Amino acid sequence: MPKKLDEYRTNITLHLTRISGDIEHIKEKVNSNNDHLEKINGRLRTAENSISWIKGIGSAITFVISAFIGLLFKK
Secondary structure (H helix, E strand, O other): OHHHHHHHHHHHHHHHHHHHHHHHHHHHHHHHHHHHHHHHHHHHHHHHHHHHHHHHHHHHHHHHHHHHHHHHHHO
């Protein structure tokens, strides 16, 4: 009986060691993905800001041109 118990404990220890290694690998991958997502979010935020500026400038130009055309047709 003690031989089977020792074998069982050894098997459990090996299995837990394997699981622990897998968990560490998963943690590393998750952390790597989080770092990558932070970089992507930074670039996306920059692109969104650029698009907002372009929209604002386009709106201002459209307003100026519309006002000018309106003045031309009013006279």
